[in-house]
Amino acid sequence: MLVVFDVDGTLVDSQHAIVAAMTEAYVGAGLAAPSREAILGIVGLSVPEAVAVLSASGVDHPVAAIGDAYKAAFNRARTAAPRADPLYPGAREAIAALAARGDVLLGLATGNSRRGVERFIDTFGFHGVFATTQSADDAPSKPHPGMLLLACAEAGVTPEETVMIGDTTFDMQMARAAGARAIGVAWGYHPPERLAAAGAQTVLSRFDELIPALSPPQTEATA
Template sequence: MTMKLVIFDVDGTLLDSQHAIVAAMAKAYIQHGLPAPTREAVRAIVGLSVAEAVAALSAEASDHPLQDIGDAFKRSFMESRKSSPDGMALYPGALEIIETLAARHDVLLGLATGNSRRGVAHFLERFGIEDRFVTRQTADDAPSKPHPAMVLQAIAEAGVSPECAVMIGDTTFDMEMARAAGARAIGVGWGYHPRERLFAAGAETILESFEELPGVLGLLDAVEAA
């Protein structure tokens, strides 16, 4: 039996945090007397670490105080999480697929996210899934996506080979990161980047619901065996 490592992104894949992220980023810019970035612009950078996200949003404005904006975003996002704990929910089927895969003897679970360690710990505790993931890669542990370090570190910690690792994510950053690490890449159709961009970035297939994931993993196993 070959052990498979299934690595999930968090925001836009497991957790519907779009509104909180957009609102926190808008507040961070407004606090510095700057126009808030559009929802579309913020959606495009979700998945990057905060420093890279702010740099991308302010790419055409060399005078923006990037560090200060990033710090303001972190404070605003944390405040939002505390004041409105129900404002961010798991996508339909997310908890069920985590529990289903965690119960299998041939699957290990991991996380690779642009969130901080603190944010990931809060996420896991809130939904009671702290012990489901054998590896957790965060913005505090590795360079920002799409650098392959998060996936490579997850593979090393889990003790599997790259071809036995599968990244599940909603952005091109996730797909590119997986491919650069030699892992498989599966996109989801409900996140922040459109399907065509996910395929162009290396997604082998795109899930329309988490219910499809066990079957897709089985197909990947079959192709690998052939």
């Protein structure tokens, strides 16, 4: 089984850094910053797609420049204080428990850049833990299935043997488009009811619910 995690909003509580960086990018362009709710609503998309959604009502918005400014602001914040955005409670323990199993491979699929993925692994000491890591530099933005299909190919498993763990509808839709199972988490940036509507098999309220949830869904026996 391949278990693939999203990063922001699933493993790492990065909401403050994301909101601050996006606000700085818009203000720097001389524009009103989107609301906190709107910014957190696009977490999971790759940066160009996220800014395009936030700027949908502003046809004259310099989307590319805002995206570049956001990435620069976010990278400055992460470089200055790499541990300012903590792992969610239970995340490290869940990863360690799964990594110790011989029947499980672990992966990442995130809208972050490759540099962001490497920083995440360096910051939290996850070297050698993930069999595959996919970023915004490797495939189209979620909910396109490309990241997950690349992860399956690199890990040598089928989508049917793969589970995507994420906090946004984009994660759930990506999993379903790839033919993988989808499990949502309630502590991230999209509410549980949206995750369920987007195809989540279940939505976890705590990380210690993850391992039991990975068991294949039981089907009712027929007479």
